[in-house]
Amino acid sequence: MPTDLPSPDPAGLHALAEPERPATPAVGTRLCLRLLETTDVHGNLLPFDYHAGQADAPFGLARTATLIRRARAEVPNSLLFDAGDFLQGTPLTDITVQRGTGRHPVIGAMNTLGYDAVALGNHDFNFGLDWLERALREAAFPVTCANAVALTGGDGAAPLFAPYLLLERQVHDTAGGAHRLRIAVIGLVPPQITTWDRAHLRDRLDSRDMVETARALVPRLRDRGADLIVALAHTGIEDGPAYPEMENAALPLAGVAGIDAVLAGHSHQVFPGACPAAPDGVDARAGTLAGTPAVMAGFRGSHLGVLDLTLERRGGRWHTVGHRAEARPVASTTAPPVPPDPGICAAVAPAHAKTLRLIEQPLGHSTGPLHSYLAMVRNDPALQLVTEAKRAALAPCLAEAGLDHLPLLATTAPFRTGGRGGPQFFTDIPPGPLRLRHVSDLYPFPNTLCGVVISGADLREWLERAAICFNRITPGAKDQPLLDPRVPGHAFDVIDGLSYRIDLGRPARYTPAGELIDPGAWRIRDLRHDGTPVEAGARFVVATNSYRAFGGGPYAPIPAAAVVCDDQRAVRDVLAAHIRTTGPIAAAARPGWQFVPMPGTHVTFETGPGLRAYPEEIARLRLQDLGDSAAGFARFRMPL
Ligand code: MG
Ligand code: MN
Secondary structure, eight states: OOOOOOOOOTTTTOOOOOOOOOOOOOOOOEEEEEEEEEETTTTOOOBBBBBTSSSSOOOOOHHHHHHHHHHHHHHSOEEEEEEOOOSSSSHIIIHHHHHSSSSHHHHHHHHHHHHEEEEOOGGGGGHHHHHHHHHHHOSSOOOOOOEEEOOTTTOEEEEBBBBBBEEEEEBBBBTTTTEEEEEEEEOOOOTTHHHHTTHHHTTTTTOOHHHHHHHHHHHHHHHTTTTEEEEOOOOOOSSSSOOOTSSSHHHHHHHHHHOOOEEESSSOOOSSOOOOOOOOOOETTTTTTTEEEEEEETTTSSSSEEEEEEEEEEEEEEEEEEEEEEEEEEOSSSSSOOOOHHHHHHHHHHHHHHHHHTOOEEEEEEOEESTTTTTTOOOOHHHHHHHHHHHHHHHHHHHHHTTSSHHHHHEEESSOBBBBGTOOOBEEEEEEEEHHHHHHHHSSOOEEEEEEHHHHHHHHHHHHHHGGOOOOOOOTOOEEEEEEEESGGHHHHHEEEEEEEEESSOOOOOTTOOSSSSSSSEEEEEEETTTEETTOOOEEEEEEEEHHHOOOOTBBBGGGGGGEEEEEEHHHHHHHHHHHHHSBBOOOOOOOEEEEEEEEEEEEEOOOOOGGHHHHHHHTTOOOOEETTTSOEEEEEEEO
């Protein structure tokens, strides 16, 4: 088993300790060990917003690198980790890297920074296993992923990546004495990868429950002399009891006996951070999950996780006797952002320039703005542009399959709707030329197009799952928050080609994990196709994407037999082709969905302050501007 991998030479940023003879630690010896974490970098190296085409953005690993350098200089003993989702996420990684053959720029930057260990995130599998293995060949750091195993044919399964690492490091105690410390690192990824990237991973990879995997490994690591066990886990914090194959399992994972620290990720949360309604076991003040020290460093280099552990020698081993957890932001409202690391900026410059040349190519033209500020509250023209492109691309395939007698619908969701991405995390494309960067703004994920045949009854359930993103609203009440913060915007599928109304007076039918709450709860009303009510037994083809077809979040997987057209083309390419071949985009929505009117009822919602540039749209929905929230979102009141 490839476990004891060599550690990288942390050249440049790390002052290497002089070799000394390790002392036998005396009882009561104390040392401080600093664990640094980045996570969900998603290809954001430069402080550059590729969608908006703007430099000086308040994120990027080049900025985090400056925090890393400072944090290392403050202490004698530190290690640097990344918790995954580093290889995918910007046009730099998703367009330029995919067309080139050179070294992946993210791996280049991470080599420079001297990471001690890296875990894989779900998005690192987006371009397939062969691609991933090729990209990682360039890495000077070891990679661990314990709960994804290769299927080797028959019943066999073998580790594909190191299930854990044992890092031997020389550290110094508080009196300056040198010691050898053996730090075990377990990499974990949401088991949902085999669903989300089924097209790439089926027949090749099996995934297992993260918590069970860690629990099974801990005793083995202690046997192998681990002084400290770190879960480097691409998983976030979720409220409620643990369940098998839990996606955001940081909390139960932290509860596994023997795990000394959790470096979490995936959900793009910041921990410790402001958390208005912290689930049981989440203690932001103490910096613990289930009593175990933990950090989570936001996303795209927004934060550096700094976890200081105080270890004391007792009973022949090291014990954690104190800790301090912190998520240091690269930008805040009170100070200028930390400057980016010039070395990283220089190294990325050629790939960045190439990316800009590619994404600035004009493809077409839009006569109105395309934005996501209102995508959660109205039938949205930007979403309809995506569904129109999907439908047009899928139509020829249906004719081939002899299914062109069925109505063809199309679905998509708004991908950039604030949330943990902050008040600037919205799509906002002004009227004028439409470029490749706008296409990747409208469709940031590398999902592929596919078509599924479903019944009218399934269509209704699909929309019920989408409608869980809203809170239940009491008729006649004022200023009730519209959106359920537990449900991300990208779970809000709209289905184009139908008309329907969403009744907010009814309870949600499903939980955010897709479990049925109440068989009698229905929010979708007046579901019609071409003006005719949709019958439960009617059949439709829906143009969707590979990710949604395989389930995930509130959505149920669609049976393989129902997938009639697995097109394999990236939706982004389909959208770019559509813009190139159609005339000017009118940016006006055809009728689709709406809320059931509730006279005398007001709701509030937060969106990007950029919406204020479109007063006519504010007026059309009769929105009232309530000013900015503390986090900088624009708050609006909307009559239902
Ligand atoms: Mg992830
Ligand atoms: Mn991520």
